[in-house]
Amino acid sequence: MANKNLRFIVMAFGVLALSACKKQEFAGNTAPAMRTESMMTRQSALQNYTLSNWMSFLPDTTSLAQLSIPGTHDSGARIEPVSGTAKCQNLSIADQLTAGVRFLDVRCRHINNTFAIHHDLVYQNLNFTDVMKACTDFLTANPTETIIMSVKEEYTPTGNTRSFEDTFDAYVQENAGKWDLGTGISKLADVRGKIKLLRRFSATKAKGIDATQWADNATFEINNAAANLKIQDEYKVPDVSAKWTKVKALLDNAHSDSSNRLYINFGSGYKPLIFGIPDILTVNNYINPKVTAYFKANTQGKYGVIPLNFIDKDISKGIVETNFGPAL
Secondary structure, three states, X not given: OHHHHHXXXXXXXXXXXXXXXXXXXXXXXXXXOOOOOOOOEHHHHHHXXXXXXXXXXXXXXXXXXXXXXXXXXXXXXXXXXOOOOOOOOOOOHHXXXXXXXXXXXXXXXXXXXXXXXXXXOEXXXXXXXXXXXXXXXXXXXXXXXOEEEEEEEOOOOEOOOOOHHHHHHHHHHHOHXXXXXXXXXXXXXXXXXXXXXXXXXXOOOOOOEEOOOOOOOOEEEEEOOOOEEEEEOOOEOOOHHHHHHHHHHHHHHHHHOOOOOEEEEOOOOEEEXXXXXXXHXXXXXXXXXXXXXXXXXXXXXXXXXEEEOOOOHHHHHHHHHHHOOXXX
C-alpha cells in the first residue's frame, strides 16, 4: 500500500512539474473566456504573449482608456505619386494587426454608394470591403482582441444616391456581429472580437464614440455625455522638435490621468515644403525613433492610443508591453 501511495505521489508530482514547465499559449480560441486581475503576472505575460493576442493577457474589466494601444495614421495609405507625399504605411492592414496595432485610421471616399480608401485625392487601390475582410479575419482568428476603427470621410464624394452614413450602415449590416456601435468607452469584456467605432462623420443616429468635433491641426478635448477624449493631431510640422514636445506631453498626460478619458496622440505629420508639398518622411524619421526611445525608458502604465506612420513590430512591441503591469 505504501508503494502504491509513493507511486501515486511521484506520478502526481511529475504531472505538476510538467505543467509548470510547459509554456502557456493564449492565442486565438485557447485564451480563457474570463480574464481576472489575479490570473497573470507581468513576467508570464511577457514570456507568453504575441503581438496577435496581447489583449488576451489583460483583465476583462480593463477600459480601453486604461491601455497603451499601437495605432496607425492613414492606415490604408501605401501608394503615392511622388515619394514622401502620400504613403504613410509599409504594412498592409492585415500585417498591421498581426504587428500589434489595435487602432486603425480609415479614410473613405464616398463614391457610387461605396467606400474607396483614399489619402486626400490619392486612391489607395483599396476599398472598405478589403479593410473589413482584414479586420474580421483577424478577429475571428484572435477573438480576445478588439480594434478601434476611426472612420472619416475623405476627398470629394461622387455618384452617390445615399448619405455617407447610409453607406456605412450598409457595410455594418454585412458584419453586424463584428461591430460595437456603443457611444461610450468600453471595457474589454464588451468588445473582444469586435470593431469599436470612433466616428468622425456626421450621423442622424448615435453610433460609436462621437468624435465629430475634431479640431484641425490642434491638441484639443472632446467631451460628450458618453465619452471624453483628448487628442493631439498637430499634423502640420514646420519644426519636428516642437512636434515631439507635443507628443511627449500627451504621453505623460495620459500616463498620469486615472480617469476614463481616452487619449489619442498622433505621432504622424508632414513638413510643408515649397508650394505646400508635404514631406512625410522627415517627420517620421525624427518622431518614430523618439517614440521607440520613450517606451524603452517608460515600460509600465497606460499611455493612450498612439497612431504612427510606418509602424513596425519593434515600435509596437514597446507600446504593447507597457500594458503588462506587476499584477494584471
